[in-house]
Amino acid sequence: MKKIIYLLALILPTQILADWEVNMPRGVTPTSEIAYDIHMLMFWITVVIGILVFGVMVYSIIYHRKSVGYQPAKFHESTRVEIVWTVIPFLILVVCAIPATKALIMMEDTSDAGITLKVTGYQWMWEYEYLEDGVNFFSKIDNKSNNARRLNSGKDVNDVEHYLRNVDNEVVLPTDTKVRLLLTASDVIHAWWVPELGGKKDAIPGYVNEMWINIKEPGVYRGACAELCGKDHGFMPIVVRAVPKLEYDKWVSLRKDNRVAESQNIGR
Amino acid sequence: MSTNVQDIHEDHHHAPSGLMRWITTTNHKDIGSLYLWFSLLMFFIGGFMALIIRAELFEPGLQLVIPGFFNQMTTMHALIMIFGAVMPAFVGLANWQIPIMIGAPDMALPRLNNWSFWILPFAFTMLLSTLFFDSGGPAAGWTLYPPLSLQGGNSMPFVILSIHLLGISSILGAINVIATILNMRAPGMTLMKMPIFIWTWLITAFLLIAAMPVLAGAITMLLTDRFFGTSFFTASGGGDPVMFQHIFWFFGHPEVYILILPAFGIVSTIIPAFSRKKLFGYDSMVYATASIALLSFIVWAHHMFTVGMPLAGEIFFMLTTMLIAVPTGVKVFNWVATMWRGSMTFETPMLFALAFIILFTIGGFSGLMLAMTPADFQYHDTYFVVAHFHYVLVPGAVFAIIAAVYYWLPKWTGKMYSESLGKLHFWLTTVFVNVTFFPMHFVGLAGMPRRIPDYPVQFADFNAIASVGAFGFGLSQLLFVYILYNTLKKDVTAEDKVWDGAEGLEWTLSSPPPYHSFEKAPRVE
Amino acid sequence: MSNYKKTYITVSFIVVFMFFFSYMLVPLYDIFCEITGLNGKTNQERIVNLDEKPTNRFVTIKFTSTVAGAGPFDFEPLEREMVVEVGKVYTTSYILTNQSNSLKQVTASPSVVPGAEAEYFKKIECFCFTQQEINGLETKELPLQFIIDDKLSSDTKTLILSYTMFNTTDQLGVK
Numbered sequence: 002m003k004k005i006i007y008l009l010a011l012i013l014p015t016q017i018l019a020d021w022e023v024n025m026p027r028g029v030t031p032t033s034e035i036a037y038d039i040h041m042l043m044f045w046i047t048v049v050i051g052i053l054v055f056g057v058m059v060y061s062i063i064y065h066r067k068s069v070g071y072q073p074a075k076f077h078e079s080t081r082v083e084i085v086w087t088v089i090p091f092l093i094l095v096v097c098a099i100p101a102t103k104a105l106i107m108m109e110d111t112s113d114a115g116i117t118l119k120v121t122g123y124q125w126m127w128e129y130e131y132l133e134d135g136v137n138f139f140s141k142i143d144n145k146s147n148n149a150r151r152l153n154s155g156k157d158v159n160d161v162e163h164y165l166r167n168v169d170n171e172v173v174l175p176t177d178t179k180v181r182l183l184l185t186a187s188d189v190i191h192a193w194w195v196p197e198l199g200g201k202k203d204a205i206p207g208y209v210n211e212m213w214i215n216i217k218e219p220g221v222y223r224g225a226c227a228e229l230c231g232k233d234h235g236f237m238p239i240v241v242r243a244v245p246k247l248e249y250d251k252w253v254s255l256r257k258d259n260r261v262a263e264s265q266n267i268g269r
Numbered sequence: 270m271s272t273n274v275q276d277i278h279e280d281h282h283h284a285p286s287g288l289m290r291w292i293t294t295t296n297h298k299d300i301g302s303l304y305l306w307f308s309l310l311m312f313f314i315g316g317f318m319a320l321i322i323r324a325e326l327f328e329p330g331l332q333l334v335i336p337g338f339f340n341q342m343t344t345m346h347a348l349i350m351i352f353g354a355v356m357p358a359f360v361g362l363a364n365w366q367i368p369i370m371i372g373a374p375d376m377a378l379p380r381l382n383n384w385s386f387w388i389l390p391f392a393f394t395m396l397l398s399t400l401f402f403d404s405g406g407p408a409a410g411w412t413l414y415p416p417l418s419l420q421g422g423n424s425m426p427f428v429i430l431s432i433h434l435l436g437i438s439s440i441l442g443a444i445n446v447i448a449t450i451l452n453m454r455a456p457g458m459t460l461m462k463m464p465i466f467i468w469t470w471l472i473t474a475f476l477l478i479a480a481m482p483v484l485a486g487a488i489t490m491l492l493t494d495r496f497f498g499t500s501f502f503t504a505s506g507g508g509d510p511v512m513f514q515h516i517f518w519f520f521g522h523p524e525v526y527i528l529i530l531p532a533f534g535i536v537s538t539i540i541p542a543f544s545r546k547k548l549f550g551y552d553s554m555v556y557a558t559a560s561i562a563l564l565s566f567i568v569w570a571h572h573m574f575t576v577g578m579p580l581a582g583e584i585f586f587m588l589t590t591m592l593i594a595v596p597t598g599v600k601v602f603n604w605v606a607t608m609w610r611g612s613m614t615f616e617t618p619m620l621f622a623l624a625f626i627i628l629f630t631i632g633g634f635s636g637l638m639l640a641m642t643p644a645d646f647q648y649h650d651t652y653f654v655v656a657h658f659h660y661v662l663v664p665g666a667v668f669a670i671i672a673a674v675y676y677w678l679p680k681w682t683g684k685m686y687s688e689s690l691g692k693l694h695f696w697l698t699t700v701f702v703n704v705t706f707f708p709m710h711f712v713g714l715a716g717m718p719r720r721i722p723d724y725p726v727q728f729a730d731f732n733a734i735a736s737v738g739a740f741g742f743g744l745s746q747l748l749f750v751y752i753l754y755n756t757l758k759k760d761v762t763a764e765d766k767v768w769d770g771a772e773g774l775e776w777t778l779s780s781p782p783p784y785h786s787f788e789k790a791p792r793v794e
Numbered sequence: 795m796s797n798y799k800k801t802y803i804t805v806s807f808i809v810v811f812m813f814f815f816s817y818m819l820v821p822l823y824d825i826f827c828e829i830t831g832l833n834g835k836t837n838q839e840r841i842v843n844l845d846e847k848p849t850n851r852f853v854t855i856k857f858t859s860t861v862a863g864a865g866p867f868d869f870e871p872l873e874r875e876m877v878v879e880v881g882k883v884y885t886t887s888y889i890l891t892n893q894s895n896s897l898k899q900v901t902a903s904p905s906v907v908p909g910a911e912a913e914y915f916k917k918i919e920c921f922c923f924t925q926q927e928i929n930g931l932e933t934k935e936l937p938l939q940f941i942i943d944d945k946l947s948s949d950t951k952t953l954i955l956s957y958t959m960f961n962t963t964d965q966l967g968v969k
């Protein structure tokens with residue numbers, strides 16, 4: 002039955018479309034916003050170029066066909082035209098390159114971070130270490146998803162809340178704080194990615210990478226490992242809970258006293 | 270030179286018959302056919318793996334395979350499609366077409382030619398056999414990134430050996446192409462008078478001999494890291510896993526152009542033929558192809574923006590990658606200008622070529638978006654990238670190959686395929702290709718990573734659609750096999766000049782062409 | 795020489811050259827890393843004849859550690875953070891405990907962020923220069939002596955030094 006619905010949805014672009022996520026999220030950090038803006042800029046530029054090029058093509062297909070008796074023209078070269086359509090795209094690209102370069106410079110500037118979170122990828126979980134606050138813990142896929150995901154588990158994954166997007170220990174981060182992420186791995190390369198917090202970065206064994214995020218809105222943000230890291234690559238989600246600074250401090254002190262259970266109520 | 274040009278008795282091949290004929294053949298047409306049949310076989314094997322992948326991804330949750338096997342499927346699918354389906358198909362086309370398009374009797378190195386083909390079945394048998402090992406086949410992705418690829422089971426040395434063999438085969442093929450084109454052209458055919466397909470293949474052949482040895486080096490280093498105690502890529506011995514990625518993509522980006530330049534050549538041949546108008550901007554097409562090839566060696570790190578490069582590196586690779594879109598755009602504009610005020614008809618090869626232009630351009634657009642580093646931090650390793658490269662490879666490279674087969678099949682066999690079945694094949698293929706790959710843009714943007722066997726339920730709808738499309742696409746290709754079968758069992762009736770608008774020496778030969786294509790070199794004005 | 799021969803020689807030369815070129819990329823990559831600070835590589839050999847040049851400029855150094863694979867180790871910095879004067883020599887250490895019963899060989903791999911400044915973190919004495927041995931259940935203090943070069947860019951206020959400890963006991967060919 003469900004399959005029939007899928008087939009129908011294929012033909013009828015109905016209401017369902019409204020619920021379908023078809024675009025990059027704008028996210029809640031300066032880096033995710035700028036990635037989104039550049040994405041949309043490029044998208045619209047390609048749409049315009051596409052309409053022009055395909056428009057000419059379709060016009061020609063309709064009118065310049067033998068079956069309507071069109072006689073072929075004889076022209077087959079023009080240096081001027083070639084120069085025009087080399088230079089104009091080039092100029093368009095220069096226009097795109099400027100904001101992109103600026104964005105990159107901003108994205109790579111990790112200085113003046115408020116707190117430092119070290120993220121270590123393992124096959125197949127994450128370890129988080131708050132360098133200044135001395136908190137650290139592992140975070141792996143929650144049991145419900147983990148049981149349901151097995152081959153022939155007999156469970157309907159649609160009934161599992163946040164299937165494959167939930168973990169046992171969430172990362173808690175303060176909002177309006179520049180957080181410097183240090184990324185490394187213990188075994189193979191992983192990549193830490195939460196779309197709403199901006200781009201991803203590889204976690205490479207033996208080396209440390211860095212990136213920064215500054216979350217503007219409290220909330221729960223979900224992501225996943227984005228670099229093939231072996232058989233359970235698809236099963237190492239990331240959950241970040243962003244809370245106001247005060248709550249974060251409370252969370253840290255509870256965590257430090259090892260009152261883990263209590264700390265898990267923060268922000269809920 | 271072992272081609273016996275003096276041998277004027279057409280039917281007198283001095284060749285054994287039956288199976289031995291094919292094993293010992295040094296004839297460019299036989300070898301071309303072998304390559305093409307082999308590539309078709311690999312296309313179905315790789316396609317079967319793709320269908321396993323899509324079947325598993327039809328719904329969230331694991332229903333069919335375990336994750337480890339899923340990873341073997343994605344790895345093998347890519348290796349087989351790239352090295353087994355697309356590259357051999359282009360080499361097959363080169364073998365068939367180069368001599369008859371430049372007015373030569375055969376390829377320059379017929380025996381080498383035999384070798385470079387017959388390496389392939391061995392290499393792929395070895396590669397495929399690793400799937401039956403206890404520890405399974407390779408599962409680290411076709412990019413073989415260490416340290417993951419160093420964790421693999423016993424299959425690894427076999428996989429590396431088979432990739433070496435594939436590399437040797439391609440290099441030998443490329444040497445042959447270069448030697449033939451540079452030395453065996455008909456008198457009067459200067460470089461700038463060569464058919465554009467010949468140009469694109471010449472440039473591709475140079476890319477091959479420059480890029481494949483680098484892949485060979487990279488995988489040799491992997492092998493010695495694993496078995497002989499070197500540590501090129503292991504941090505514990507002072508190596509760096511990221512260096513592998515640099516070396517791999519130094520090969521890898523030229524490789525993607527190896528997969529598309531001959532396709533450009535094919536489309537540039539077919540569009541003028543069915544527009545009844547000369548190719549617009551021949552010279553600029555040649556320059557654009559050459560500059561794409563040169564640029565392809567300085568853009569490699571756009572595949573690894575997220576490894577943590579220095580800012581200057583990110584900016585450099587972003588700018589060069591954007592630059593490569595310019596000559597690519599020039600090609601598209603030239604094709605459209607060729608059609609403009611032509612007198613078009615829409616036989617099957619033309620339909621595939623037109624679909625190529627539109628759908629390849631869509632892939633080029635997503636390529637341009639991927640080139641923007643700040644946005645690529647989001648796109649990288651998601652289904653958006655999967656959508657991108659499938660648009661350039663399936664309705665790109667594969668459509669061009671299919672178009673070429675329809676275009677030259679009557680010449681090769683003297684038999685005309687069924688135009689109505691060809692059109693049906695075209696429409697089914699084109700519809701399903703889009704149903705399969707277009708939704709992948711959406712799930713990728715919405716946050717679905719690539720190379721995962723299972724996904725959160727929010728991605729379910731588009732994945733189901735893509736899976737339906739994939740099965741439709743796969744089944745439609747059975748029709749292609751039927752069309753080939755149906756054509757081959759007909760009688761020879763095709764004219765020498767099959768298409769009224771086609772140009773080139775191949776159409777001056779009989780259909781099918783004589784055993785030694787041009788016994789006497791024609792003169793080109 | 796016939797044209798064919800010329801073609802074959804040129805083409806074979808390209809093939810052979812490109813194969814060796816892929817190996818040449820290895821030292822080239824190292825040079826490239828040194829110039830750009832890619833991956834935060836630091837000096838891998840002892841620095842000799844280095845004079846102290848106190849500058850009265852202070853930066854924070856954070857120390858962190860990772861154990862690679864399932865190494866049976868506990869590996870932590872002695873101090874998590876130090877405020878140091880640029881141009882002066884400091885000493886600190888990491889503490890390594892072998893939690894297994896058997897002798898292990900280990901190598902540590904350092905990495906500094908921001909990568910572009912890594913070359914100014916100069917190690918004078920480091921346990922990472924050579925492979926180390928540690929007995930079963932032993933705890934060892936591994937010393938590190940370093941100086942921050944006064945060429946460090948003035949925007950940089952924090953440097954982070956990370957070590958990854960690899961168990962190389964059964965590994966082939968580790969120096």
Ligand code: HEM
Pocket residue numbers: 412525526528529571572573590591593594597632633634635636637639640645648649650654657658661662665666
């Ligand atoms: C306008 C020209 C093109 C541009 C600007 C472009 C750009 C890119 C970029 C930036 C990526 C990396 C995306 C990522 O991993 O984050 C990529 C991936 C890829 N491209 Fe293109 N591309 C272009 C044309 C082509 C063509 C013609 C082909 C092959 C026929 C191709 C095949 C691929 C493949 C196979 C990958 C993925 C490789 C992998 O990670 O497995 N691209 N492209």
Ligand SMILES: [Cu+2]
Pocket residue numbers: 190191192226227228229230231233234235237
């Ligand atoms: Cu992963």
Ligand SMILES: [Cu+2]
Pocket residue numbers: 521522525568569571572
């Ligand atoms: Cu590329």
